[in-house]
Amino acid sequence: MRSFTLRTLAAAAAFITQATVGSCSDVCDTIESTTNIDVLRPLSLGYQTEQAAYWSTGASLMQPSCILTPTTANEVSVIVKALLNSTERFAIKSGGHNPNNNFSSIQGGPLISTSHLNExxxxxxxxxxxxxxxxxxxxxxxxxxxxxxxxxxxxxxxxxxxxxxxxxxxxxxxxxxxxxxxxxxxxxxxxxxxxxxxxxxxxxxxxxxxxxxxxxxxxxxxxxxxxxxxQGQVWGGNLFFAATDTTNTALLAAARDFTQYYPDPKAAIIVTAEMTAVGTVDSWIMFLFYDGPTPPPGVFDNFTGAAGVTPLTNTCKTQSYNDFVTANNWAVVKGNVYTIGTETMPLPKVGSRSAAAAGLEVLESIHSHWRNVSESVLLVPGVISSIAYQPFPRRFARLARSMGGDLYDFDDDVDRIILEFDYSFTLPSDFSTIDQAVQDTYGGFRDRVVAYTRQGVLPSAYLPLFQNDGYFRQDYFGRLRADRGQLAARVRDSVDPNGLWTDRTGGFKI
CATH class of the missing domain: 3.30.465.10 (Uridine Diphospho-n-acetylenolpyruvylglucosamine Reductase; domain 3)
Incomplete structure (x- = not known):
């Protein structure tokens, strides 16, 4: 039998909200007194363990009134019923890796941790x-x-x-x-x-x-x-380079070529650069992956020495997929406040005049802007600034559509690079300084992409923001295609007509 329609679900939601009676209650007390769901209170070991799971100490420092740890969908349903009889703001946490405060963290309201929904x-x-x-x-x-x-x-x-x-x-x-x-x-x-x-x-x-x-x-x-x-064995690991003018140009060119002339769908990279406080570290770190025990000759030559630069360290090897993704956990730096931001840029179309040189010119401008903003905050205690160039070749967009589509609805008109950057720092009191740096960074990226497009160096392209890397101030839904934004709004109004998720949780809202 076909499931409820969205219209039926909307009617049910409105009925339940109208039928709720009595004064608003404290959700933590209600769940603790009427159910067997674990309720973790401040100062308890379980509460402290959950709060320590966040990647950013900014989120960890936020103090929910309690942490609810359901073990089944039915228990989550019970919690939602309690929320309907309350006006409290709340949050839902999966792994806690998003650093934006209030996305999966909350000050003063209940936090729903899904840690026991671990099937x-x-x-x-x-x-x-x-x-x-x-x-x-x-x-x-x-x-x-x-x-x-x-x-x-x-x-x-x-x-x-x-x-x-x-x-x-x-x-x-x-x-x-x-x-x-x-x-x-x-x-x-x-x-x-x-x-x-x-x-x-x-x-x-x-x-x-x-x-x-x-x-x-x-x-x-x-x-x-x-x-x-x-899935069988894979090959991969990290390459480490010292940042020099020669290395910067070579690796940006390699990232462009890898995206635009994608060598093998089983191959993947993340090209990252990093600067730390007072310039004590200025380096490139590459993540290389091949879905097979050994990559064919030539796939990664631009990164392993053929481009005129040689890595200081190379950890790439044949291993299990589990060993590979687990080994990448070294890149998670906990114990600091951190922020994240993003922008999307196209590459010149293959075959256009001087496409390779133009693509490199844009990437060097992007990289120079990131370095300039980063240098302006290097005196902030404990600051680590990084940028990642993430290939999004047109093949990716074709695959996404062929597999049923998604809210992004990328076209395959151009190859793109998804830019992701982070500022990590020690003291929450420095947030306003870093907040401005984040805005300056993604704003400058956007300005450069727009300017190069107007000049005809870059093609006009649909450039949504990648939500997983987005900063809380960025307009994720506003950058989607109009019809996709309208679909999201229509669905939201159908399944949440009274704004439970919209008005009482954080995150990117429609």
């Missing part, structure tokens, strides 16, 4: 995996290790499942299988009316699209059923 169940008959949002991706890869299968997920093992999938999710497997979200075949979702539904292309097609890049605007996902892909 990983492989079904070889259907070649799917059911994954709870409380997992991190190294939990998933560890559970699947040795089965011959994997799921498309985070490039760093410590990234949480829920946030990555609801934001789209870049993966080292994306040029083979699209966004991580493109691989979801069903969402188990608790709606704003506290009902539990299974959302698929067949049952709720618009909601299914909206969840793939729509963040936390439509409900609480309690399980994802995703495609399982055959």
């Amino acid at each position: 990983v169940t492989l079904d070889t008959a259907s070649q799917t995996v059911r994954i709870g949002p409380g997992n991190r991706w190294d939990d998933v890869s560890a559970a699947l290790d040795g089965t011959g299968y994997t799921a498309v997920g985070g490039r760093i093992g410590n990234v949480g499942v829920g946030g990555l999938l609801l934001g789209g999710g870049l993966s080292f497997l994306s040029t083979q299988y699209g966004w991580a979200a493109n691989n979801v075949v069903a969402f188990e979702l608790v709606l704003a009316n506290a009902s539990i539904v299974t959302v698929s292309q067949q049952s709720h097609p618009d909601l299914f699209i909206a969840l793939k890049g729509g963040g936390n605007n439509f409900g609480i996902v309690t399980a994802f059923t995703v495609r399982a892909h055959p």
